[in-house]
Structure formats: C-alpha cells, structure tokens
Amino acid sequence: xxxxxxxxxxxxxxxxxxxxxxxxxxxxxxxxxxxxxxxxxxxxxxxxxxxxxxxxxxxxxxxxxxxxxxxxxxxxxxxxxxxxxxxxxxxxxxxxxxxxxxxxxxxxxxxxxxxxxxxxxxxxxxxxxxxxxxxxxxxxxxxxxxxxxxxxxxxxxxxxxxxxxxxxxxxxxxxxxxxxxxxxxxxxxxxxxxxxxxxxxxxxxxxxxxxxxxxxxxxxxxxxxxxxxxxxxxxxxxxxxxxxxxxxxxxxxxxxxxxxxxxxxxxxxxxx
Amino acid sequence: xxxxxxxxxxxxxxxxxxxxxxxxxxxxxxxxxxxxxxxxxxxxxxxxxxxxxxxxxxxxxxxxxxxxxxxxxxxxxxxxxxxxxxxxxxxxxxxxxxxxxxxxxxxxxxxxxxxxxxxxxxxxxxxxxxxxxxxxxxxxxxxxxxxxxxxxxxxxxxxxxxxxxxxxxxxxxxxxxxxxxxxxxxxxxxxxxxxxxxxxxxxxxxxxxxxxxxxxxxxxxxxxxxxxxxxxxxxxxxxxxxxxxxxxx
Numbered sequence: 001x002x003x004x005x006x007x008x009x010x011x012x013x014x015x016x017x018x019x020x021x022x023x024x025x026x027x028x029x030x031x032x033x034x035x036x037x038x039x040x041x042x043x044x045x046x047x048x049x050x051x052x053x054x055x056x057x058x059x060x061x062x063x064x065x066x067x068x069x070x071x072x073x074x075x076x077x078x079x080x081x082x083x084x085x086x087x088x089x090x091x092x093x094x095x096x097x098x099x100x101x102x103x104x105x106x107x108x109x110x111x112x113x114x115x116x117x118x119x120x121x122x123x124x125x126x127x128x129x130x131x132x133x134x135x136x137x138x139x140x141x142x143x144x145x146x147x148x149x150x151x152x153x154x155x156x157x158x159x160x161x162x163x164x165x166x167x168x169x170x171x172x173x174x175x176x177x178x179x180x181x182x183x184x185x186x187x188x189x190x191x192x193x194x195x196x197x198x199x200x201x202x203x204x205x206x207x208x209x210x211x212x213x214x215x216x217x218x219x220x221x222x223x224x225x226x227x228x229x230x231x232x233x234x235x236x237x238x239x240x241x242x243x244x245x246x247x248x249x250x251x252x253x254x255x256x257x258x259x260x261x262x263x264x265x266x267x268x269x270x271x272x
Numbered sequence: 273x274x275x276x277x278x279x280x281x282x283x284x285x286x287x288x289x290x291x292x293x294x295x296x297x298x299x300x301x302x303x304x305x306x307x308x309x310x311x312x313x314x315x316x317x318x319x320x321x322x323x324x325x326x327x328x329x330x331x332x333x334x335x336x337x338x339x340x341x342x343x344x345x346x347x348x349x350x351x352x353x354x355x356x357x358x359x360x361x362x363x364x365x366x367x368x369x370x371x372x373x374x375x376x377x378x379x380x381x382x383x384x385x386x387x388x389x390x391x392x393x394x395x396x397x398x399x400x401x402x403x404x405x406x407x408x409x410x411x412x413x414x415x416x417x418x419x420x421x422x423x424x425x426x427x428x429x430x431x432x433x434x435x436x437x438x439x440x441x442x443x444x445x446x447x448x449x450x451x452x453x454x455x456x457x458x459x460x461x462x463x464x465x466x467x468x469x470x471x472x473x474x475x476x477x478x479x480x481x482x483x484x485x486x487x488x489x490x491x492x493x494x495x496x497x498x499x500x501x502x503x504x505x506x507x508x509x510x511x512x513x514x515x516x517x518x519x520x521x
Contacts, residue, residue, distance in 0.1 A: 069393050100397075108395050118390035122408040122487040131404060132394035164487075184394060 022047040022220050023068065023188060028077035030063055030244075037063045039244040040077070047187070050214055050221040052231040052252070055241030056267060061224040065190045068222070069112045070103055081106050082187060108136075111186030115193040117173040119165040119180070125152065126161045129180045137184065144183070151179040155209050171202030175209055182213070189213075191223045203227070210234070228272055232256055240264045278447045286443030287464065293357060293429045293439060294468075297364035298422060304369025309376025310402060323373070330370035336431045338363040343435045360432035368425045375417045379410035412483040419476035423469045430465075440464060 023045040030038040037060045045051050053061040066072045067079060070086065078095070079086040084106045089098040098106075119128050129148035133139040139147075152158055155175035157168075165173050174194055181189060191210065195203045207230045214221060214234040225231055231238060231252060238255040240248045240263070248261040256272070259265050311323035330338075342359035346352065354362070383406050391401040433442035444461040448454050 069389075071389050071392060104395060104397070107392075110393075112393040114386065114390065114393075116386055118386045120387065120390065120405055120409075122405070132396065135400055135404065136395040180394070 020047045021045075022082055023222070024080040025064070025067075026078045026080070028067065028074045028079060030060075030067065030072065031075050037244050038067075038074075041244065041246070043239065043246060043249075045188070045220060045222060048218045048220055049236045050223065050234050052223045052225060052235040052238045053241055054225075054228075054231065054238060054267070054271075055247075059241040060244045061241050062192055065112065065192050065222060065224060068110055068188070068190060070107050081109055108184070109187045110190060111181035111184050111188070112190040112192065113174070113177050113181050113194050115196050117165070117170070117177045117197070119173055119177055121165050123164075124161070125157065125163055125165070125168070125176050128165065128176055129183050132180070133183050148179070148183055151182050152176070154182075154212075155179045156205075169202060170198045171205050174198065174206050178206075178209060178213070182219075186219070188220045188222060191221065191225065193224050193226065195225070195227060226271060228256065228268070240267065242267075278451060282443040282447050283440060283460075283464075286438055286440035289357070289432075289437060290426075290429055290439040290441075290468075293360055293364070293432055293437070294426050296361040297368065297425055297429065300361060300365025301368040301372050301421070301425065302418075304366060305372025305376050306407075308369065308373035310380065310407075312373060312377045313380050327370050327373055330367050333367070335363045335367040335428060336434065338367065339431060339435050356435045357432065357437045360429070360435060360437050364425060364428055364431075368421055368428070371421055371424075372418065375414050375421070376410070379413040380406055382413060383409050409487060412480065412487060415476060415480040415483055419473060419480075422472055422476065426468055426472060427465055 021044050025041050025043050028038055028041045029036065037058075041060075041064075053064065055061055063072065067074055068081070068086070073087050078088055085095065085098065086106050087098055087103065088095045089102050090096075120131070123131060126145070126148055129151060130141070130144040133144040133147065134141055149158070149161070152161060155178055157172055157175055157179075160168060160172060160176075165176070168176065178194075194210070195206055198206065207227060211230070211233055213219065221234070223231065223235070235252045237249060238252050239246050240255065240259070240261065242263050248255070248259060248264045255264065256268065259268060308323045308326055311319050312327065314320050314323070339360055342354055342363055343356055346354060346359075380402075387405055387409065388401060391405045396404065429439060430441040432439050433445065436442075441461065444457050448457045451457070
C-alpha cells in the first residue's frame with residue numbers, strides 16, 4: 001500500500017493525472033448489530049471514472065456511499081480518498097482515529113446527492129446552493145452567487161431561484177440538490193438512488209441532467225441506482241453486490257449483456 | 273376608596289417593575305434555554321449528563337425558595353449581597369430557562385436527521401449546522417410552547433413581591449393595607465396580569481407567523497414537536513416541564 005507521501009498532495013484537478021486511484025476501500029467491514037453489511041470489502045475507483053453499484057436491496061451499496069460521506073464509520077478497515085485516510089490519521093507512525101478537523105478536510109473532496117433530496121426548507125433555491133460555498137469554503141457572496149446561478153441554469157431551473165423547496169416538484173428539488181452538491185466542487189460525486197423517490201414522469205429530467213454532467217465534466221462518480229439503462233449510458237464500470245461482497249464487476253456492456261455470475265443474471269432478470 | 277393617587281403613585285411604578293422583571297428574566301431564560309437545550313442534544317454523554325443535571329436541578333427547585341436562598345442565604349454564605357430585583361430575575365431566568373431547554377431540545381430532535389446529513393455532506397461544522405440549518409427549522413416549533421412559558425413567567429414575577437421588590441403585586445398589597453379595599457385592588461391586579469398576558473400572546477402569534485413564513489410553509493413533518501411532547505408526556509416526561517411552573521406559586 002503506498003504511503004500518503006507517495007501521492008501528490010497537490011490535488012488541483014488539472015494537474016492530477018487521469019486514472020490515478022481516487023477512492024480506495026481496504027478490507028472495510030461494517031456491521032449493524034448482528035448483521036454484517038459489508039464484509040472485508042476491497043475496491044477502488046480511479047479519477048474521472050463513473051462506477052455504478054448494483055445489487056439487491058440490503059446488499060450494502062448505500063452503506064458504501066454513506067461510509068464515504070462519513071455519515072457512518074467503518075468497524076474495520078480503512079478508506080482513502082485522494083491519498084488521505086478518511087477516518088484515520090497517522091500519528092507517530094500508527095493509525096489513530098481521525099479528529100473532526102481532519103475528517104472535514106478530506107470530506108471536502110466528496111459531494112453527495114440523496115434519495116430524498118434533503119434540501120434546506122428554510123432557504124430559497126439560490127441560498128441552498130450558495131450557503132455552503134460561502135460559509136464552508138469562504139467564497140465571497142458575489143462569487144458564490146454567480147456560480148450558483150450558472151449551476152442552477154445547468155440543471156434548468158433559472159426561473160425558480162426565488163422559490164422555497166416546498167414550492168418545487170420532486171424532480172426540480174433533486175436538480176437543485178445536484179447543483180448544491182456541485183457548487184462545492186467535489187472530486188467525487190455520490191449519487192444515492194437519486195430517482196427512487198420521484199414520480200415516474202420526473203425521472204427522465206433528472207437523469208438527463210446527470211448524463212450531461214457525466215459526459216461534459218471530469219468529475220468522478222459513484223452511483224447507486226436501479227435505472228439500468230442510465231447505468232449503462234454513463235458507467236465505466238459496474239459492480240454487482242450481494243451480501244456485502246462484490247460478486248462480479250466489469251464494463252457495463254459485458255455486465256448487462258453477458259454476466260458470468262449466476263447471482264448477477266438472477267438479479268438483472270428481475271430489474272431489466 | 274382606592275383613589276387615583278394610589279394608582280399613579282403605587283400601581284404605575286409597580287407595573288414598570290413587573291415589566292422590567294419579566295423582560296430581563298425572559299432574556300436570561302431564552303439564553304439558558306438555547307445553551308442548555310442544545311447541549312442536551314450533544315453526542316458526548318458527559319455534556320448531555322451535565323446539562324441534564326442543570327435541567328433536573330432547576331426544574332426540581334421552587335423558584336420562590338430559590339429567590340429566598342439568593343436573597344437571605346447567599347449573603348451569609350458568601351458575604352455578598354444581591355440587589356433584590358436581580359436575585360428575582362436570576363431565580364426566574366434560571367428556572368424558566370430550564371423549562372425552555374426542554375422545548376429547545378424537543379424542537380431540535382424533531383428536525384429530520386436527513387437535514388443533519390445534508391449539512392455534513394456539505395462540510396458544515398456542528399456549530400454551523402445548528403445555527404444555519406437546525407435552529408432555523410426548529411424555531412417555528414418552539415414559539416407556541418415558548419409563549420406558554422412566557423406567560424407562566426409573567427405570572428411568576430409576582431413572587432418577587434415576597435423579596436421586597438416593588439412590583440405590581442407588592443404595590444397592590446401596599447394599597448390594600450392603606451385603603452382596606454381588598455376586592456377592587458385584587459380585581460384590578462388580576463385584570464392587569466390578564467391584559468399583559470393577552471398582549472404577550474398576540475405578540476407571540478405574530479412572531480410565530482413570521483417564523484413559519486420564513487421557512488416557506490415547510491412540508492409537514494411526520495414527527496413534529498407536538499407529537500413528540502405528547503409521546504414523552506405519556507412516558508412521564510416532557511410536557512410536564514411546561515406546566516411545572518404552577519407548583520412554585
């Protein structure tokens with residue numbers, strides 16, 4: 001395992017070589033009570049890649065995203081993001097539990113969009129998007145404002161700047177949530193079943209926005225979804241999960257057309 | 273007969289003192305309520321434990337006895353004396369702050385966990401999450417129970433008349449002794465407290481409407497503060513705090 005010193009600390013996205021390892025799970029185990037959700041999981045995602053996690057519910061896909069967002073902490077194993085330990089800090093040559101400040105610093109590289117949008121109901125659309133850049137990144141109000149307007153235009157909601165989330169449809173709220181996550185300029189974007197809570201006619205609008213982002217930016221994506229055609233469109237790799245382990249992985253064409261593993265075939269036959 | 277002179281010379285200054293005691297104690301109580309209330313939602317058990325002790329201590333002591341203790345016991349124990357009005361403000365503020373902390377804690381607990389997670393995902397610190405996300409969303413839920421507490425506090429200020437603070441109850445007692453007209457004096461006193469309480473309630477309604485409009489008619493939350501308090505009162509806790517003030521009178 002390379003030590004953090006081997007990885008360039010300058011993580012400016014332009015200078016970062018495409019293809020370098022951005023996320024690494026090393027023997028990560030997560031239990032909820034007696035249930036082992038992730039079992040000694042190893043996997044990595046390279047910079048700029050779009051990786052989709054599929055599998056039956058309860059197979060641990062969402063847990064992976066929540067671990068990366070530090071909404072959960074692993075019981076065993078380590079997670080690295082861009083060369084830095086996420087939950088650990090090296091002190092006197094040994095790994096110790098990381099302090100709040102270290103976690104916040106590494107976490108800045110990650111953004112997340114939730115199944116239930118989780119917009120802040122007490123803020124209008126524009127402020128939902130500017131709040132974190134201003135108060136977390138220390139961006140000036142004007143700059144944050146201008147960038148937020150661009151992002152809101154990107155997701156097609158320029159008309160709605162002055163509305164509260166409760167005045168928007170689910171699809172519109174989710175697109176604001178995408179703009180809000182992108183405003184922090186994360187290196188990795190986590191998408192956690194972002195269309196599962198939407199009415200069917202609103203799904204396409206959200207997926208179009210995400211396709212657009214996937215094809216026009218170099219952002220790394222980790223996607224949990226049940227929208228298999230979307231997964232096929234945007235993914236560089238698909239990982240099939242079952243009971244906390246990766247059963248099979250490969251490029252989307254192979255995974256969806258000629259999966260090798262029986263469990264994958266079974267799962268795909270139920271969702272395709 | 274109670275004369276006009278008695279009203280202007282005794283009641284009016286008394287009314288002014290009652291207003292002052294109410295305002296100062298309410299300000300202190302709000303500060304205490306927010307500090308103790310947020311500490312009681314801390315992740316660290318020791319913080320929760322210590323703030324819980326504060327809550328139990330001041331919920332469980334009579335504010336009248338606390339006033340007596342501050343005025344009569346403190347000078348003997350510490351060779352230092354309070355201005356009686358400040359002793360009254362302190363006793364009321366600390367006590368009603370403890371009740372208020374339960375309101376703050378309950379309202380914060382009713383903010384969906386997903387809001388905290390969204391805040392974490394965007395990199396906010398704990399304090400920023402409280403200040404920008406959790407408290408603004410919890411605030412409209414706090415206003416109605418705060419209104420109840422404020423009226424309890426207003427009526428509780430009558431206790432300061434027992435430690436020689438010349439509030440309107442104290443004035444009424446003086447006038448009664450001077451005029452021997454118990455019925456009109458105490459009737460007037462009752463009406464005065466009612467009028468003040470009514471004005472406060474109206475004011476708090478405006479505050480509530482303002483608070484709700486600022487979160488843009490938030491989508492209904494499944495577990496609101498009210499349902500929580502009701503559940504907790506079944507378990508023998510919670511709303512008890514809102515009415516416990518009655519025992520100190």
